[in-house]
Amino acid sequence: MDPTKSGDLALFSADNRISIYRSGNHTDKDPTVKIGAMGGNGFKVTVGTPCLEKTYRIDFGGDQEQINPLRLRLLTWLQDDLFLAVSQGQLPACSVIYHLSVDPLAEEGRVTLCSPVAVDGDVINLCCNPKTQTVVLQLTDGQMMQYLRGASASTPVLKPWLSSSGSAVRFPSPCVQTALAMVGGEETVFGLTDRCRFFINDVEAASNITSFAIYDEFLLVTTHSHVCQCLSLQDVSLKVLQTSLASASVPNSETLRKVERGSRIVTVLPQDTKIILQVPRGNLETIHHRALVLVQIRKWLNRLKFKEAFECMRKLRINLNFIYDHNPKVFLENVETFIEQIDSVNYINLFLTELREEDFTKTMYPLPVPSGAQVLECPDCKKVDLICDAMRAAMENINPHKYGRPWLLPILTYPQKRLWTIS
Secondary structure, eight states, X not given: OXXXXXXXXXXXXXXXXXXXXXXXXXXXXXXXXXXXXXXXXXXXXXXXXXXEEEEEEEEOTXXXXXXXXXXXXXXXXXXXXXXXXXXXXSSTTOEEEEEEEXXXXXXXXXXEEEEEEEESSOEEEEEEOTTTOOEEEEETTSBEEEEEXXXXXXXXXXXXXXXXXXXXXXXXXXXXXXEEEEETTEEEEEEEOTTSOEEETTEEEESOEEEEEEETTEEEEEEXXXXXXXXXXXXXXXXXXXXXHHSSOOSOTXXXXXXXXXXEEEXXXXXXXXXXXXXXXXXXXXXXXXXXXXXXHHHHHHTTOHHHHHHHHHHHXXXXXXXXXXXXXXXXXXXXXXXXXXXOHHHHXXXXXXXXXXXXXXXXXXXXXXXXXXXXXXXXXXXXXXXXXXXXXXXXXXXXHHHOXXXXXXXXXXXXXXXXXXX
16 A cells, blocks of 8 residues: 555455545544543543545355355455455365455445456465555465566466575465565565564574564564664665674664563554554553654755754754754755744754764764765865854844844854854
8 A cells, every 4th residue: 555545544344344444634523433542531532533435345246155254364455446355265275366446436335356366375474565566475385476467457467476596485484474675676575473583585584583564665673682673675785684684783873772572563654753562561652763763854854844854853852963964065055944944043042052063974873875965165164163154144134024033042142152162
C-alpha cells in the first residue's frame, strides 16, 4: 500500500466482508469506531479517528463455500482497489492465490475474485514492497516465489525468487515474518524465524534478532542485547550489511539505541521518526531513534523547512548548530527565510546561544556517507561571525511593521555573542 496512505485500514471480517476505513480530519464521528483507554469519564480523545468509507462483500461466484470464514487468508492490500488473498487448494498441500478487485460501480459494494493461480505447496507468508509493487510468497519448506501480475491482471504467473547470483532463494528455516527492500540497488527479501534467526535472502545474517522492520531506506532490528539498531540500506552491499548485523557492537551512537529488555518493534510511523515498541508486559512505548531523526531533519533542511527542523531539534535535544553545519552556504543564502519561519524572539536567541565554532557534522552528527553540502568560499572566516553578520543584516532588512520593537532584542544580542566567542 502507498506509504502516504498508511493511516487507512482494511478490515477483513469473519462474514467475508472487507471494510475500508480512511484516516484524516473528519468532522463527524464514526459510530463504528470506539476508543477504550484508562481515565474513565474524564478521558478525552485528542487524535483523529478513522471513518468507515465503505463495506464490500466478497463475491465467490455462487460457490457455497463462501460460508467458511477461514477460506481466504493473508489478505494483502496492493492498490487502492486491489487486494491479494490466499485460499486452500483442491489438494491438502496446495494453495490458490486470488486477485480481489473492488467494483466501484456496484451500489452495495462488491469485491470479485479473479485470476486464480495454483501454487504447489502451502503458502505461509506473503509480503509486498510498496515502492516496487513486488510480491513474494513463502512456502512451508522455506522456498520463496515471486508473484508476477504480468501485463494484465488476468495473466499472473509464479517464478522462483532469485538472488543476485541467479540461484533460487530458500530460507533454511520457515520464517514468521518476511519483508522486501532495496539493498544497494538490489531488491532483497528478509526473513525472521521464531528462533530469532535473521536471513537476508538465503544467508543467515544474525541469530540474535528479536524483531525487525523496514522503514524507507533503513533496516531496524531489536536484539538480545536490548538495543535497537538502525542500518542504512542505501549505497551498501549485502556483505557489508551482513557484517554490520553480525558485529557485537557498533561504536557509532547514531545507529544504536538502548531499549527496555524484551522490547519488540511493532511498527515505524511513515514520514515520521517514531518507532512503536511493545514491551513484555504488553504496553506500547514510543521512541525516537537518533538515526531516523537526523535523516528527517536533513530532509527538512534540504527543502528549506527550517521551522519543522528547529521544532524537532529543540524537542529531541539535537544541537541547533546542525541547522547551519548541514549546509552552510544554503543557510547563509536563506537567512531571511529562516528568521521568518522561526518567527520567535526567544527561539532566535536560543539559536544564537548554542552557536559554536565546532562543525557538528564532523563531531557529534557525522554522515554515514559523504554529503553534497556546498563549501563556503571563505574557509578562514569564523562560523559564529558569519552567522551573526548575516542574521543581523537580515533582521534589519525585515519589515519592521510586521515584527515590531521586540525584534530589537536579537539584533542587540549579536554583538554580545561575537564578544563571547572572542573571549
